[in-house]
Amino acid sequence: xxxxxxxxxxxxxxxxxxxxxFLYLPIVIMGLMSFNASPFYQLPFEWTTKWYEDLSxxxxxxxxxxxxxxxxxxxxxxSTLLGTAASLALFRxxxxxxxxxxxxxxxxxxxxxxxxxxxxxxFFFGIxxxxxxxxxxxxxxxxxxxxVIVVVSARLQTFAPELxxxxxxxxxxxxxxxxxxxxxxxxxxVIAGALFAFAVSFDQFVVSYFLSTPGQATLPVEIYAAIRxxxxxxxxxxxxxxIAVSMGLMLITAxxxxxxxxx
Amino acid sequence: xxxxxxxxxxxxxxxxxxxxAPAYLWLTLAIFLPLSAMAxxxxxxxxxxxxxxxxxxxxxxxxxxxxxxxxxxxxxxxRLGLEVTLWCALIGFPAAYVLAKVLKGRSREAIFLLVILxxxxxxxxxxxxxxxxxxxxxxxxxxxxxxxxxxxxVDLMYSYPAVIIGLVHSYVPYMVLTCYxxxxxIDDSLxxxxxxxxxxxxxxxxxxxIPLAMPGLIAxxxxxxxxxxxxxxxxxxxxxxxxxxYGTVIEDQxxxxxxxxxGAALSFILLAVVLVILAxxxxxxxxxx
Amino acid sequence: MxxxxxxxxxxxxxxxxxVFAAQxxxxxxxxxxxxxxxxxxxxxxxxxxxxxxVVNDFFNSEQEMLTKLRTNPGLYDVVxxxxxxxxxxxxxxxxQPIDLSKIPNAADISPDKASSPMxxxxxxxxxxxxxxxxxxxxxxxxxxxxxxxxxxxxWDEARKGRVVIRDDAVEAIQFGAIATGQNINDIKDMxxxxxxxxxxMPQIRTFWSSENxxxxxxxxxxxxxxxxxxGSADRAKTQFKLPVSLVIPQEGSVAWLDAFSIPxxxxxxxxxxxxxxxxxxPKFYVEWVTKVGAPVSANEKAVAALPExxxxxxxxxxxxxxxxxxxxAPITDEQRExxxxxxxxxxxxxx
Numbered sequence: 001x002x003x004x005x006x007x008x009x010x011x012x013x014x015x016x017x018x019x020x021x022f023l024y025l026p027i028v029i030m031g032l033m034s035f036n037a038s039p040f041y042q043l044p045f046e047w048t049t050k051w052y053e054d055l056s057x058x059x060x061x062x063x064x065x066x067x068x069x070x071x072x073x074x075x076x077x078x079s080t081l082l083g084t085a086a087s088l089a090l091f092r093x094x095x096x097x098x099x100x101x102x103x104x105x106x107x108x109x110x111x112x113x114x115x116x117x118x119x120x121x122x123f124f125f126g127i128x129x130x131x132x133x134x135x136x137x138x139x140x141x142x143x144x145x146x147x148v149i150v151v152v153s154a155r156l157q158t159f160a161p162e163l164x165x166x167x168x169x170x171x172x173x174x175x176x177x178x179x180x181x182x183x184x185x186x187x188x189x190v191i192a193g194a195l196f197a198f199a200v201s202f203d204q205f206v207v208s209y210f211l212s213t214p215g216q217a218t219l220p221v222e223i224y225a226a227i228r229x230x231x232x233x234x235x236x237x238x239x240x241x242x243i244a245v246s247m248g249l250m251l252i253t254a255x256x257x258x259x260x261x262x263x
Numbered sequence: 264x265x266x267x268x269x270x271x272x273x274x275x276x277x278x279x280x281x282x283x284a285p286a287y288l289w290l291t292l293a294i295f296l297p298l299s300a301m302a303x304x305x306x307x308x309x310x311x312x313x314x315x316x317x318x319x320x321x322x323x324x325x326x327x328x329x330x331x332x333x334x335x336x337x338x339x340x341x342r343l344g345l346e347v348t349l350w351c352a353l354i355g356f357p358a359a360y361v362l363a364k365v366l367k368g369r370s371r372e373a374i375f376l377l378v379i380l381x382x383x384x385x386x387x388x389x390x391x392x393x394x395x396x397x398x399x400x401x402x403x404x405x406x407x408x409x410x411x412x413x414x415x416x417v418d419l420m421y422s423y424p425a426v427i428i429g430l431v432h433s434y435v436p437y438m439v440l441t442c443y444x445x446x447x448x449i450d451d452s453l454x455x456x457x458x459x460x461x462x463x464x465x466x467x468x469x470x471x472x473i474p475l476a477m478p479g480l481i482a483x484x485x486x487x488x489x490x491x492x493x494x495x496x497x498x499x500x501x502x503x504x505x506x507x508x509y510g511t512v513i514e515d516q517x518x519x520x521x522x523x524x525x526g527a528a529l530s531f532i533l534l535a536v537v538l539v540i541l542a543x544x545x546x547x548x549x550x551x552x
Numbered sequence: 553m554x555x556x557x558x559x560x561x562x563x564x565x566x567x568x569x570x571v572f573a574a575q576x577x578x579x580x581x582x583x584x585x586x587x588x589x590x591x592x593x594x595x596x597x598x599x600x601x602x603x604x605x606v607v608n609d610f611f612n613s614e615q616e617m618l619t620k621l622r623t624n625p626g627l628y629d630v631v632x633x634x635x636x637x638x639x640x641x642x643x644x645x646x647x648q649p650i651d652l653s654k655i656p657n658a659a660d661i662s663p664d665k666a667s668s669p670m671x672x673x674x675x676x677x678x679x680x681x682x683x684x685x686x687x688x689x690x691x692x693x694x695x696x697x698x699x700x701x702x703x704x705x706x707w708d709e710a711r712k713g714r715v716v717i718r719d720d721a722v723e724a725i726q727f728g729a730i731a732t733g734q735n736i737n738d739i740k741d742m743x744x745x746x747x748x749x750x751x752x753m754p755q756i757r758t759f760w761s762s763e764n765x766x767x768x769x770x771x772x773x774x775x776x777x778x779x780x781x782x783g784s785a786d787r788a789k790t791q792f793k794l795p796v797s798l799v800i801p802q803e804g805s806v807a808w809l810d811a812f813s814i815p816x817x818x819x820x821x822x823x824x825x826x827x828x829x830x831x832x833x834p835k836f837y838v839e840w841v842t843k844v845g846a847p848v849s850a851n852e853k854a855v856a857a858l859p860e861x862x863x864x865x866x867x868x869x870x871x872x873x874x875x876x877x878x879x880x881a882p883i884t885d886e887q888r889e890x891x892x893x894x895x896x897x898x899x900x901x902x903x
Contacts, residue, residue: 012366020374041395082285106485112495119527499759522889
């Protein structure tokens, strides 16, 4: 009995290892190619740090990277707050039109970003919002919101409403119930939603492309402009740095904080 | 669909408004109103922006049915979406289970984060890296030939499987995460109780775990199926000559010929079809819960 | 409704003026990325010589370029437009007439290009020819002992699965026209083009869309032959040292002409004129060809300044080649949509 569990556990770990290998294969290649001399991913491998040196001089690419990080962080904060609030409301209250509100979350996910981006461009012009980082932020939060709401709602479904009721009957007000009972339970969902929001914004090309002005581009916009003629492994270099830094930050976070919803 | 078991004691929209309003107002300003404008354009012969005369028409919607082309493409895109979703579920659910129920302690948080991290790299750079793995003489080819005693030639680049691999790679983390969120919430004592009552592992999985994890599976499936149907970048780059899908022809209307009305009409047809599929699937899925 | 549109347009213009109030000594240039105008050494030399600051912006398709002009009135001072699109930009009032007397180097542009009806309307010049080039074939040197002479190499059974063509409806259809011996600007027998391209599909490895695609595929030795732009083939060889050679098949090639224009509402017309003058200057051109690789300059003196053996002078300047090439004329939106429909059908049915 015990040994069967052990074997299953071992298999489980092995399986996770395989999955991580699959997920990280292209990332590792991306990193390796940032140290390869050929700009066309040519083999045999020839070690160089040239692309990192080029990158350190490429102010345009670096500025775009900072823009992207800034926008992604702000987007994450806003969309996680608003999205979690909306998920709570959709979970807690019964009202007419709720199904409709939930269905409204699909168009932003289903309509290809190209169309959404074009629509935003025309509309923002029409009402005077124009283009620029503020417009990009407006668009990114809107794109990230449905993801946050869907993810947080999935977690909320495992929540027993009786818990809220019990807390209420013990005299807690709505705010206390939310902060002390509900939020701690859905925290893993909120964190996952935030990570999604960051990814949606950080990798968002189309909307940023339409809404950015020259000199205010984001990283994906720079990358897509580059592939037409001048794609160089500098892009791999900057991506590698981002991944390495975020991996470091994440592992530190995981080391010192518990958020997996351990009971 | 999110939140369909909602059984809160509270009713009426008034108390819900302060929580709902910020998110939905934001969505209205940045998505719903622009898309409504786009829906309006989809009934026009030309954009007012281009300085040409225009009038109202349903020509753009009729175009969808006028030749078998778009129907064929939409069909193959739906199939692609379904296949990618299935693969993601098959790969992602067991991983989420291990993460939620087998691994304990701090390594779990670390791995949870590691699963999302690849997301933060640029989609296009990832696809280029896949190209390097999949092509003839690429990483996969070299590694397999180094391991296997016989010589094989692996060239998956520019094929349907390459598209599937690229898309599954991009979307499988969604499934792992959403499944993890619901699996992790299942009380271990419930599983132990079922086991001590004589249920086999398989029975526990089928009767207890999968039904309880269903909301996560559904959320993951929706988050994967919906965008994959309209995807165009992975098919175009990895699919080669087999990479023409519904999403790529929409892209062409916007990028190559500036026919926004037709492109918009094609997208709204896509949206309608996806919503109908989700609506039709929801009773089935709810019964499964 | 008309009023709403009018209001929309007015707001758009107003908002753009507020947002994009450019400084007077800046020259905002709209061009393909990596296409001469954004070379760091060139920008630096120009800035030093004139005191203007260059701000580059890029587009990825002609349609996008037009959209950017439409939605950013007053932002750009110089725009690079394929001559076949000049007419459309002019009739939409996106570009203004150019005073050639302010651009000294314009006098050296070859007369046939300078007087091209595509760039001149009502006796006024709306574009200054910059460079021209071909959409011809390029080969992977490793796959051929002797370069092929005919376009039929694309259909060669032995090359199956190692042929590429650009994912662009107009280019593909015009390529089909050349392969069937037709005039690219007046295709009479579309069925022949369709049949010819249908038989090409099984040969295709993939459809390329950017220069980077082509170079990566040839670098990893995945392809033998495909359609390619002359300037890009030159750059692949010169700058990246890839085994690429351009072939101008005996059946002919599509040629295009790129020109600079000044958008309506430019706030720095003098700077724009100076920039255009610099771009067509022989000194810039020779440096561009030597360091990077480029298409053929429209300026006769610039081409003459190249070494005698250089490809752009020897091959592209060959009168025999000149007889084989056909310059792209403007295409109507209807034609373009028809071409796209045909191209999509071909791509779908290949499955």
